[in-house]
Amino acid sequence: MKTNVIETGTMNTTGTIEVIEKTTPFQGYFRIDRYRFRHSLFNGGLSGEITREVFERGHAAAVLPFDPKTGEIILIEQFRAGALAASMPPWLLEVIAGIIEENETPENMSHREAQEEAGCDLGRLKKIGTFLMTPGGSSETITLFCGETLRQEQRSSYGLEEEGEDIRTHMIKAEDAFQLMREGAITNAITAIALQWLELNQKQLVKEWQ
The missing domain is CATH 3.90.79.10 (Nucleoside Triphosphate Pyrophosphohydrolase)
Known part of the structure; x- marks a missing residue:
């Protein structure tokens, strides 16, 4: 799945995010999602594959x-x-x-x-x-x-x-x-x-x- 992000951030940055996979390794009162993704770099091209866990506790x-x-x-x-x-x-x-x-x-x-x-x-x-x-x-x-x-x-x-x-x-x-x-x-x-x-x-x- 690919997601294009347009005009994000306070400096009007444009970029591309490629979400390779999203999973949910933990679901309780709170949730933890794991993302595998690449994103565009300021000097051009795409980053290597990055894995990050994100804590989802609501807003x-x-x-x-x-x-x-x-x-x-x-x-x-x-x-x-x-x-x-x-x-x-x-x-x-x-x-x-x-x-x-x-x-x-x-x-x-x-x-x-x-x-x-x-x-x-x-x-x-x-x-x-x-x-x-x-x-x-x-x-x-x-x-x-x-x-x-x-x-x-x-x-x-x-x-x-x-x-x-x-x-x-x-x-x-x-x-x-x-x-x-x-x-x-x-x-x-x-x-x-x-x-x-x-x-x-x-x-x-x-x-x-x-």
């Missing part, structure tokens, strides 16, 4: 709640096994995020997860962008928003018990979160992207949402 959305009246944001804190495996502190400060379910939009997921993970009602959403998380080995994308905080139900912890979630929320000034990021306390990539975007766009966003 996600994430949202950073922001109150334009108070300048406060909501970050969540929870245990992450991946951070433990990477020998990093496993309780991470993060934005609200989750997997997009079948027939669900990223916007609807953001509202749903804000309720589940932070007891938070969101109003307007401002899309920040859609990002590949680990394109060298996974197809996962995350669509990231900044969301208008309308109300938060105060509880000691949040999350779905049946999913093993134990989540604590932190409502802090955006400027304090920017400082945490500069100090290296934010180790989750999508959270860093959200905070950097808000630092650059906070004044304009407040004008839009007033």
